Amino acid sequence: MLKIYGSVMSRASRNIWAAEECAAPYELVSLDFRKGEHKQPAYLAINPAGKMPSIVDGDVVMAESLAINAFIAQKYGKGKLWPADEKGQAKCLQWTLWAAAELEPVAYGRLREVLFKKEDERDHKLLAELAERGKPIVGVLDAVLQDTPFICGSQFTLADLNVACVMEYMVRSNFDISPWPKTAAWYKACAGRLGNMKVQEMRAQAMKVAA
């Protein structure tokens, strides 16, 4: 069975979302990074870099959240998250790398300022620069979404999931996506999916426990 190591507050949330979408049976092994659980020998045996998330599934041991989702989609989501045709599969690979290479540096840069710093400590110049850099990137996605509701066409796939979970950083860091109406509608459709609602529920629960 698929075991996901990490916290629902971390990038592991992306993998929980994917597992939920595929209705794949999985076990979440919660690691609390504030307690340094990801630096304990038991976890370092799975991921020597001590980063979250990781998965173990049979003899498969792997890291890198977006790559893990490609694995989950291929194993548990054939014909759904992982499209049946070569063309759709190519798009899933392309947009997974695009999310990592193009969107995440900007999105994570913004999230870090907003999430880990108090309002008066934030580097507003950096936030504005990242917002400027983000605009043409969101524009690339928006162009693709002009004709179809989802990236590969009419169906929600891994491409949407991996891009949407990074786009969430943009939204959470108050980047206004409304000037790109197609992207805004797409994001709403992705974020509103049951798989993601479940993740949000788990997060709310984790925050309640922490508080």
Place this chain on the structure above:
Amino acid sequence: MITLYGKAASRTSRNLWALEELGIAYKHVPFDYLKGDTKMAEYLTINPAGKVPALVDDDVVMTESLGMNLYIAHNYGIGTLWPEGKAARAKCIQWTLWAATELEPPAVGRLIEFNFKKEHERDQKNIDELAEHTKWPLNTLDAALQRSTYLAGAMFTIADLNVAAVCEYLTRTKFDLTPWPAANRWVSECLARPANQKVNAMKMAA
């Protein structure tokens, strides 16, 4: 047949390397972003963002160099660049994303400082910071290569190709890899492969 767009002296080299490894027939259209080729209408229909590389393979149109290499390996390299077995395949996807998220940001940062700026324009503080940010991923890579000859096991796969292609930014900018002996040996070996040598010749010829 695959048509690959982008001149050899760009990230297109990664895809040329993969195609040369497989020895399959392909067409190379060496569009040069410096000459504005990639902003022409002909190319923008393929990649509206105007970036290279891109590939066309029948009805497949695709960008993102490392993603394209997964596609190439997956569709044309089963048993060679795309290994048999779920565990090894998982490693190929993992290391590809790792190359993009962990190694490429500091590596491309160095390349920008050393190859796109004149000596007196270089930002030494940035260079020092990038060197620090390079150490962590190299520790991870070295540890993996102490455990196995190649990243997905005993065989050279797309995992090695994608990571080594990014490591090349480090060797090209004279980053000293000797403190990571396993990674150092592996980088030299990967970059010395005949397919990559052929790509290097294409870079020089252009």
